[in-house]
Amino acid sequence: MSLFDDAVLVLKGYEDQDPEQDALRRLYLDHLAAHPDGMWKACRDGHLTASAMVIDPSRGRVLLTLHRKLRIWLQMGGHCEPEDASLAASALREATEESGIAGLTLLPGGPVRLDRHHTPCAWHLDVQYAALAPKGAVEAISEESLDLRWFPYDAVADVADDSVVRLLEATRAGL
Template sequence: MSLHDDAVLVLKGYENHYEGQEELRQIYLAHLDAHPDGMWKACEDGHITASALVIDPERERVLLTLHKKLRMWLQMGGHCEPDDTALAGAALREATEESGIAGLALLPGGPVRLDRHLTPCAWHLDVQYAALAPADAVEAISDESLDLRWFPYDRVAGVADESVVRLLEATRARL
């Protein structure tokens, strides 16, 4: 199965009753239907991306990265790569690479949210997961980051934009 096919299956099975999520799901599916290359950065009309909010529920905190290009505190994530075979795998790969944490595990139940946003390269149709950090997690800053920091749940709204706040709320609701 191709990554494109996996993304279609994930999106067809995605159910979320938060406002706007069904509309986004339909936009993502229409995009993939119209763009066989819709998974890749080269697709100038936009592309599917995969991200994961790294969360430590025991300590009630999340790990955010200060993105080097966007200069914003965000969850880990980014473009799919040719070796990716599943959307969930791409999200886990991105979270592991950008956090430096070994042993992350995606929260069961598939994607937590969808978020569509314009970036310097194109529209990102982001499929957002949550990744549980192991108890002994030690983070390490990647080349894509200016900083990497744990934030208590109640401080996220003060540093990150609404999309990250909504992702945290949805993740906490799923926990």
């Protein structure tokens, strides 16, 4: 199955009671129907991305990256690559690369949230997952980060924007 086909299946199966989330799900599906290249950065009308909130529930904290280009605290994530077998695999790859943590596992059940935002390259139609950090996880800053830091749940709103706060809320609800 292609990454495109996987994305369509994931989005068709994504269920959320929030009408805004359902509207985004439909927008993502319409975008893919209109753009066969809608998975790739080259699609200037926007493209799907995959991200993951790295969480350590045993210590009540999440790992955020200070994005090198955007200079804001975000979850790990980015563009899909041709070698990604699925959106989940893309999110897990991005989380592992950007956190430096081996052994991350995605929460079962698929994405926890959708978020559409404009970036310097195009609109990102982000499919957001949650990744559990293994016990004793040690992070390592990647080339894409200015900083990498664990934040207690209640400190996230002080450093990150509302989209990250909403992702944390959805992630915690998924636990």
